[in-house]
Amino acid sequence: MLLRHARSLLFLPASNPRAIAKARSLPCDMVILDLEDAVPPHAKQAALDGAVEALGEGFGGRIAAVRINAEDAPSHGTEMVAVKGSAADYVVLPKVERAGQVKDVFAVTGKPVIAMIESARGVLAAPAIAAEEGCAGLFMGNNDLRRDLGIPPSADRAGLSYAMQAVVLAARAAGIAVFDGVFNRLDDETGLEVECAEGHALGFDGKTLIHPGQIPVANQIFGPDAQAVADARRLIEAATGGAERFEGRMIETMHVEEARALIARADAVG
Numbered sequence: 001m002l003l004r005h006a007r008s009l010l011f012l013p014a015s016n017p018r019a020i021a022k023a024r025s026l027p028c029d030m031v032i033l034d035l036e037d038a039v040p041p042h043a044k045q046a047a048l049d050g051a052v053e054a055l056g057e058g059f060g061g062r063i064a065a066v067r068i069n070a071e072d073a074p075s076h077g078t079e080m081v082a083v084k085g086s087a088a089d090y091v092v093l094p095k096v097e098r099a100g101q102v103k104d105v106f107a108v109t110g111k112p113v114i115a116m117i118e119s120a121r122g123v124l125a126a127p128a129i130a131a132e133e134g135c136a137g138l139f140m141g142n143n144d145l146r147r148d149l150g151i152p153p154s155a156d157r158a159g160l161s162y163a164m165q166a167v168v169l170a171a172r173a174a175g176i177a178v179f180d181g182v183f184n185r186l187d188d189e190t191g192l193e194v195e196c197a198e199g200h201a202l203g204f205d206g207k208t209l210i211h212p213g214q215i216p217v218a219n220q221i222f223g224p225d226a227q228a229v230a231d232a233r234r235l236i237e238a239a240t241g242g243a244e245r246f247e248g249r250m251i252e253t254m255h256v257e258e259a260r261a262l263i264a265r266a267d268a269v270g
């Protein structure tokens with residue numbers, strides 16, 4: 001599956017073998033084995049060993065990534081070397097604020113990098129980060145970003161909206177994938193639906209998640225539904241080229257291309 005087709009991207013602590021085993025039975029499109037904030041300092045080495053082993057065993061057809069610790073962490077260098085020799089499809093780099101950070105990780109690991117944008121500096125540098133060779137995608141890191149911007153935990157996402165749009169713009173200008181941040185409230189399915197719909201409307205390709213229970217909502221909202229696919233097929237069938245009327249609306253060549261992309265996404269996610 002192309003990275004851009006992923007709807008549900010599940011984080012799990014690489015120090016949690018039970019979660020690793022469970023992930024292999026879940027309907028997520030991508031798993032991200034976390035070595036950063038989900039893992040306490042004393043468990044970093046065991047988590048790294050567990051991640052490399054788990055990646056070697058594979059995650060079925062799911063895309064598999066590992067989030068290493070940031071550039072200034074003591075374990076950063078060891079993790080990059082281990083990831084290089086692993087079966088990870090991508091390496092996720094947290095707290096990116098300069099394109100050179102992506103360059104360094106790509107040079108050492110040889111793996112395509114997904115850069116997390118989690119600070120004001122990161123947002124402002126997002127166009128250069130996204131354009132860096134080896135950068136395959138961007139993740140919003142909304143918990144850290146909210147803190148960096150001084151937005152209280154109780155606030156809604158209005159204060160993050162400019163940053164999210166800037167990150168989507170940067171990714172699209174560079175032609176790479178872009179994914180919304182995690183939703184922390186584990187028992188609030190309605191809130192998750194609202195946030196997924198908001199992220200979808202902003203142009204994100206999918207949503208990063210923290211719990212198995214969040215996967216169906218992300219898959220439903222980011223996956224094209226049957227009606228959209230049927231609409232796309234009718235549009236392609238009807239189009240003859242140039243501007244024309246289709247079911248009460250104007251369509252042109254770009255709408256045909258858009259419909260084809262939607263069908264490709266539907267085929268990719270099954």
Ligand SMILES: CC(C)(COP(=O)(O)OP(=O)(O)OC[C@H]1O[C@@H](n2cnc3c(N)ncnc32)[C@H](O)[C@@H]1OP(=O)(O)O)[C@@H](O)C(=O)NCCC(=O)NCCSC(=O)C[C@H](O)C(=O)O
Pocket residue numbers: 010011012013018019020022023034037038118140141142143144145181182209210211212
């Ligand atoms: C948030 C959790 C700590 C909650 O854990 P818990 O209350 O124990 O969960 P449950 O009892 O409901 O779990 C039920 C079963 O599901 C498995 N499980 C739970 N979470 C996951 C998961 N993420 N992946 C796979 N499997 C999972 C449990 O093992 C149970 O299985 P079983 O017993 O066999 O039935 C926990 O959900 C968790 O750790 N989530 C991930 C946290 C994480 O990775 N955080 C880092 C990413 S967040 C981020 O990136 C923020 C960003 O940096 C920013 O700044 O915004």
Ligand SMILES: [Mg+2]
Pocket residue numbers: 037094118141143144
């Ligand atoms: Mg973070």
